[in-house]
Amino acid sequence: MHMEGYRCLVCDAYVELSHSGMVCPSCGGNLDVVYNYENLKSVIRNELSLHAQRSDIFRYLPLLPVEDASLASPLHVGGTPLYRASRLGRRLDLDRIYIKDDGMNPTSSFKDRAGAIALVKARMSGAKVIAGASTGNAGSSIAGLCASVGQACVVFVPESAPRAKLIQLRSYGARVIAVRGTYDQAYDLCSEVSRRHGWFNRNTGMNPFTREGKKTSSFEMWEQLDNGVPDRVVVSAGDGNIISGIWKGWRDLYRVGLIERLPRIDCIQAAGSAAIVRAIEKVRNGHSGSASSILWRDVVIDPVAADTMADSISVDMPRDGMAAVRAVIESGGHAVTVTDEQIRQAQVELAGQGGIFTEPASAAAWAGLAKMAGQGMVRSGETMVCLLTGNGLKDAAKIEPALPALPVVEPDPSAVDPVIRDLL
Numbered sequence: 001m002h003m004e005g006y007r008c009l010v011c012d013a014y015v016e017l018s019h020s021g022m023v024c025p026s027c028g029g030n031l032d033v034v035y036n037y038e039n040l041k042s043v044i045r046n047e048l049s050l051h052a053q054r055s056d057i058f059r060y061l062p063l064l065p066v067e068d069a070s071l072a073s074p075l076h077v078g079g080t081p082l083y084r085a086s087r088l089g090r091r092l093d094l095d096r097i098y099i100k101d102d103g104m105n106p107t108s109s110f111k112d113r114a115g116a117i118a119l120v121k122a123r124m125s126g127a128k129v130i131a132g133a134s135t136g137n138a139g140s141s142i143a144g145l146c147a148s149v150g151q152a153c154v155v156f157v158p159e160s161a162p163r164a165k166l167i168q169l170r171s172y173g174a175r176v177i178a179v180r181g182t183y184d185q186a187y188d189l190c191s192e193v194s195r196r197h198g199w200f201n202r203n204t205g206m207n208p209f210t211r212e213g214k215k216t217s218s219f220e221m222w223e224q225l226d227n228g229v230p231d232r233v234v235v236s237a238g239d240g241n242i243i244s245g246i247w248k249g250w251r252d253l254y255r256v257g258l259i260e261r262l263p264r265i266d267c268i269q270a271a272g273s274a275a276i277v278r279a280i281e282k283v284r285n286g287h288s289g290s291a292s293s294i295l296w297r298d299v300v301i302d303p304v305a306a307d308t309m310a311d312s313i314s315v316d317m318p319r320d321g322m323a324a325v326r327a328v329i330e331s332g333g334h335a336v337t338v339t340d341e342q343i344r345q346a347q348v349e350l351a352g353q354g355g356i357f358t359e360p361a362s363a364a365a366w367a368g369l370a371k372m373a374g375q376g377m378v379r380s381g382e383t384m385v386c387l388l389t390g391n392g393l394k395d396a397a398k399i400e401p402a403l404p405a406l407p408v409v410e411p412d413p414s415a416v417d418p419v420i421r422d423l424l
């Protein structure tokens with residue numbers, strides 16, 4: 001294994017591999033996994049070729065924090081398609097738009113990338129139970145992966161989680177506990193209960209390994225673009241762990257010498273849940289020098305009272321906020337917000353002009369790209385990947401108000417003509 005230790009994302013302290021806690025021992029900040037990049041430079045191509053017959057995330061084993069894939073779930077995580085979305089792109093006057101459809105994962109969301117690594121780490125640690133807090137998708141993911149190997153798991157969700165997500169989650173046989181409160185309260189409860197009982201806590205942000213799973217999406221984009229680097233990757237953010245994972249993936253490729261430049265990472269949040277976007281604006285307004293001269297320990301991310309129909313990105317206090325802010329500022333990306341109405345519109349567009357049915361939190365990325373195109377913040381000729389993070393069946397009801405009326409007719413051909421007049 002090439003993992004060497006950790007680097008604190010807030011105070012920059014180096015933390016030894018033997019560290020048994022999850023967060024930084026000096027400041028409590030989230031930790032970024034560090035590899036022996038110098039050593040990797042000379043062996044990476046050869047080592048990647050040893051796993052090239054795999055098509056799931058363990059294809060990238062030399063850049064993962066695990067020894068081998070023997071404790072991994074047999075479910076196929078990752079290896080999701082990258083589509084050239086010409087029709088959708090024309091709508092925005094953009095000609096090089098790609099869509100990465102992570103709704104194609106085994107439990108139908110991007111979270112499987114995180115869960116797959118968390119499961120291996122938990123099994124390596126010998127913990128009896130894996131626990132996690134979730135707005136729905138992270139829970140379904142870890143529950144499904146645990147079911148596939150018979151690992152016990154407990155998932156804390158806000159009582160208000162969408163019904164379809166709760167049903168999926170409970171179907172996997174996990175112990176699901178609905179909390180009378182917000183996602184943030186479920187998160188804190190999960191952390192405390194895990195600590196008391198010595199469970200493996202997969203909570204997003206404080207667990208450094210979820211980001212390591214999520215970064216594999218960037219490795220795939222790189223390969224799917226013929227070892228190319230896009231100009232931008234557009235990502236929706238709640239806790240900010242996906243966006244920081246995407247950035248980590250590109251940084252790792254850069255540091256091992258497989259790529260020579262980095263993409264910009266654009267952050268899209270719901271207007272009613274935009275703590276990361278606000279923090280980015282605040283840093284940019286107060287700082288004129290280069291990103292490398294920013295003192296991250298002085299940056300404060302203010303929580304919000306989240307209010308958006310995009311439940312998967314409805315977050316008061318982003319749990320990987322600092323890493324997300326850094327991803328956008330260090331990469332030179334944009335940070336924009338979109339309204340629930342724009343998100344719903346994006347859902348309709350992705351389905352009706354792209355053939356991809358996606359949930360609101362996922363469609364937010366497309367809504368953001370459309371907004372950036374409308375404001376001239378992106379230009380035709382740039383290669384852009386819009387990351388879609390969850391399947392629309394997860395929460396189908398939310399798109400309904402934006403759909404055209406459903407005609408109901410008698411079972412008689414002459415009753416059909418009036419409703420298909422435009423096709424005749």
Ligand SMILES: *Cc1c(COP(=O)(O)O)cnc(C)c1O
Nearest residue numbers: 137237238239240241242389390
């Ligand atoms: C979790 C999730 C997100 C946001 O990821 P964060 O790491 O919380 O920023 C976006 N879309 C979907 C479908 C998700 O499940």
Ligand SMILES: [Zn+2]
Nearest residue numbers: 008011024027
């Ligand atoms: Zn620290």
